Amino acid sequence: MIKQIFKNLTTRKNTIDVPELLALSPESVAHFVNLQKGIDGIFNRSLRIRQIDAGSCNACEWECTALTNPIYDIQRFGIDFVASPRHADMLLITGPVSRQMELALKKTCLATPEPRIVVACGDCAVDGGIYKGSYAVTNGVSNIIPVDFYIQGCPPNPMQIIIGIKELIEYLKVKV
Amino acid sequence: MEEIINKAVKTKRLFNELYIEVRKDDFKEACVYLYGKKRAILRLMFATDEREIDTAFKIYTVFSVPGTDKFHIIVLPLKDDLIFPSITPDIPAAHWYEREIRDMFGLTPKGHPDLRRLVLHDSFPCNSFPLRKDWNITEPELKEWGKGLVQKEPYSFMKVEGEGIYEIPVGPVHAGIIEPGHFRFSAVGETIFFLEPRLFYTHKGTEKHFESMSFFDGVKLAERVSGTSSFSHSTAYCMAVERMAGIEITEKAKAVRTLLLELERLYNHIGDIGNMCAGTGLAVGYAGGAVIKEKLMQLNERLAGSRYLRGMNEIGGVSKDIFIQADDILNIINEVTKEYKDFMKLLTGTVSHIERLENTGRLSKDIAVKLGVTGVAARASGINDDIRKAHPHLLYDKLDFEAHTMARGDVFARMMVRAEEAECSISMINALLENRYKGELAASIKEIPPCSSALGYTETPRGSVFYWVMSDKNGRPLRVKFRSPSYCNWPAVPFAVHGNIVPDFPLCNKSFNLSYSGCDM
Numbered sequence: 001m002i003k004q005i006f007k008n009l010t011t012r013k014n015t016i017d018v019p020e021l022l023a024l025s026p027e028s029v030a031h032f033v034n035l036q037k038g039i040d041g042i043f044n045r046s047l048r049i050r051q052i053d054a055g056s057c058n059a060c061e062w063e064c065t066a067l068t069n070p071i072y073d074i075q076r077f078g079i080d081f082v083a084s085p086r087h088a089d090m091l092l093i094t095g096p097v098s099r100q101m102e103l104a105l106k107k108t109c110l111a112t113p114e115p116r117i118v119v120a121c122g123d124c125a126v127d128g129g130i131y132k133g134s135y136a137v138t139n140g141v142s143n144i145i146p147v148d149f150y151i152q153g154c155p156p157n158p159m160q161i162i163i164g165i166k167e168l169i170e171y172l173k174v175k176v
Numbered sequence: 177m178e179e180i181i182n183k184a185v186k187t188k189r190l191f192n193e194l195y196i197e198v199r200k201d202d203f204k205e206a207c208v209y210l211y212g213k214k215r216a217i218l219r220l221m222f223a224t225d226e227r228e229i230d231t232a233f234k235i236y237t238v239f240s241v242p243g244t245d246k247f248h249i250i251v252l253p254l255k256d257d258l259i260f261p262s263i264t265p266d267i268p269a270a271h272w273y274e275r276e277i278r279d280m281f282g283l284t285p286k287g288h289p290d291l292r293r294l295v296l297h298d299s300f301p302c303n304s305f306p307l308r309k310d311w312n313i314t315e316p317e318l319k320e321w322g323k324g325l326v327q328k329e330p331y332s333f334m335k336v337e338g339e340g341i342y343e344i345p346v347g348p349v350h351a352g353i354i355e356p357g358h359f360r361f362s363a364v365g366e367t368i369f370f371l372e373p374r375l376f377y378t379h380k381g382t383e384k385h386f387e388s389m390s391f392f393d394g395v396k397l398a399e400r401v402s403g404t405s406s407f408s409h410s411t412a413y414c415m416a417v418e419r420m421a422g423i424e425i426t427e428k429a430k431a432v433r434t435l436l437l438e439l440e441r442l443y444n445h446i447g448d449i450g451n452m453c454a455g456t457g458l459a460v461g462y463a464g465g466a467v468i469k470e471k472l473m474q475l476n477e478r479l480a481g482s483r484y485l486r487g488m489n490e491i492g493g494v495s496k497d498i499f500i501q502a503d504d505i506l507n508i509i510n511e512v513t514k515e516y517k518d519f520m521k522l523l524t525g526t527v528s529h530i531e532r533l534e535n536t537g538r539l540s541k542d543i544a545v546k547l548g549v550t551g552v553a554a555r556a557s558g559i560n561d562d563i564r565k566a567h568p569h570l571l572y573d574k575l576d577f578e579a580h581t582m583a584r585g586d587v588f589a590r591m592m593v594r595a596e597e598a599e600c601s602i603s604m605i606n607a608l609l610e611n612r613y614k615g616e617l618a619a620s621i622k623e624i625p626p627c628s629s630a631l632g633y634t635e636t637p638r639g640s641v642f643y644w645v646m647s648d649k650n651g652r653p654l655r656v657k658f659r660s661p662s663y664c665n666w667p668a669v670p671f672a673v674h675g676n677i678v679p680d681f682p683l684c685n686k687s688f689n690l691s692y693s694g695c696d697m
Contacts, residue, residue, distance in 0.1 A: 001522060001525075001526065003518075004460065052349055053356050054356075055379075057402055058355055058403035058691055059403030059406070060403070061355065063483075064353050069463065070467055071467065083352070084351070085349075098378050099379075101356055104348045130397055131380050131400075134388075137381065155483075157483055
């Protein structure tokens with residue numbers, strides 16, 4: 001443990017690089033995203049997200065979990081995932097909404113205080129994705145509750161989710 | 177074995193599958209003989225609607241006898257009378273399978289101790305069986321379903337009564353970023369006396385959905401059954417379809433698949449070990465595991481264009497030769513190996529962490545055998561069962577590895593089994609990269625033979641996965657049955673948490689790391 005702490009104090013090297021595909025390092029993302037102003041203005045300094053799995057395959061959840069790891073570290077932007085819908089500004093919903101989750105999703109949505117933002121994350125949540133047309137799914141979140149914003153990808157990787165949130169904030173700035 | 181075969185109506189052999197069709201009176205006896213006398217493991221049990229081909233529903237029970245690379249499949253046709261003798265009283269591992277058959281096909285297991293619905297929840301209409309070929313649901317019924325307005329077949333939780341016992345209902349929406357499931361604890365003070373999980377919230381009708389697409393498109397769906405086992409699921413599915421079509425994939429394709437399976441196992445195991453730290457509040461361990469996992473995920477993205485290795489498998493082989501990027505893989509693996517060793521040293525040297533793991537969530541071997549537990553959970557309870565060893569496929573018969581077991585069956589054992597397997601995967605990846613492999617990437621298949629069937633299987637990071645596919649008269653899917661490892665392991669979780677305190681439940685749950693989506697189908 002001491003070794004680890006010492007290493008962290010003495011090296012300034014990034015743990016790992018962000019995927020080349022996006023040509024962004026976590027630092028440049030912080031600059032590029034520049035969420036802070038938007039978050040300060042709209043959400044009074046912090047954006048709290050409640051993630052709800054409405055029948056996803058679990059890949060989207062792991063990408064959301066990856067957002068809180070030391071590489072993406074979404075908390076530094078003032079964004080965090082919370083345990084209760086009562087604490088949330090935003091609902092991040094994944095999965096095609098299975099019929100057996102429909103009621104739970106509606107109740108969770110109602111438990112979130114207004115004004116709330118609903119984001120459908122992943123191809124399944126957008127329109128059912130590969131599960132579109134199955135008897136046990138409802139083909140996307142918008143068939144159950146009104147959706148404000150969509151993030152595509154199967155699954156969207158962590159950087160795409162961050163960029164999605166950034167776009168959402170820009171969109172809200174115009175709207176508010 | 178002769179005893180069963182003599183009583184058989186007919187037998188059929190295909191690769192290592194031996195189909196034995198029996199009469200209803202002999203069905204139970206045959207299954208119990210395999211389970212009791214031969215110590216066979218129940219791998220899979222399912223029904224099919226073959227009324228168009230054979231004028232009957234059929235029930236298939238797949239056993240494999242340890243020590244032989246053979247599957248004994250007992251087939252029971254049901255023509256007019258839709259009741260079959262339940263084997264659950266003798267083979268407890270069959271209890272979920274039989275309830276599922278009743279839900280999806282309306283075939284009743286006679287003598288089953290618990291005939292509540294399993295897959296379909298309260299508001300699904302009664303007497304409606306989705307996997308029957310002539311099933312359809314009316315628009316109003318479909319609208320009502322899920323709204324909770326109509327309680328069509330109420331579900332009764334088991335009640336525990338007594339002084340000081342109280343219930344804690346949790347879920348389906350949980351506090352963390354995890355999948356939905358309902359848990360009902362009956363606790364005495366802090367100690368869990370009884371836990372009843374209610375799953376299948378993420379039931380997406382996947383098996384029925386497979387039937388609506390061609391075998392070739394099914395690969396994409398198989399990849400999306402369970403996120404972190406995407407590649408294993410698609411490998412098992414492709415293997416089943418390839419065996420059914422009677423083609424052998426090239427050595428190159430086998431090597432790519434084996435390599436990717438091990439890469440998938442590696443990122444899962446390291447990620448899981450890290451996640452267990454979240455259960456004990458060891459933030460530095462959690463972060464450390466997440467960093468190593470992220471490295472492997474980014475490697476996956478460079479190799480396959482997908483962090484979950486999606487799009488690599490296709491029927492007949494693979495879509496890309498990843499051996500071109502061997503240097504990249506080797507670099508990352510070397511880096512990861514070093515960091516992983518430091519990481520494990522950190523964890524095993526942290527007393528507060530290890531103390532929480534030891535003697536927590538103990539699953540006895542006896543219960544694990546009875547419930548047919550598979551994968552890491554089984555090996556940590558002393559069952560030496562690994563599909564890669566028991567039924568060698570791909571290049572696993574040429575690789576040098578062992579199935580690691582531990583006898584104690586607690587959370588610590590599950591962590592250590594993962595740790596040993598991760599090291600084993602690293603050495604297998606290195607061994608695979610040393611050789612060169614010949615052949616095309618994929619063999620071309622245009623048509624699927626009609627009315628044929630086959631089994632596909634592999635070992636996911638969680639345990640064994642099975643696919644069984646059957647084609648209809650036109651070479652389209654008649655039935656695609658899959659069984660993910662989580663389906664076998666969920667019933668064992670209540671036994672493991674019994675007697676532990678409620679705050680240790682997340683830790684026990686993380687040590688099994690079960691998929692809800694894979695289980696819920």
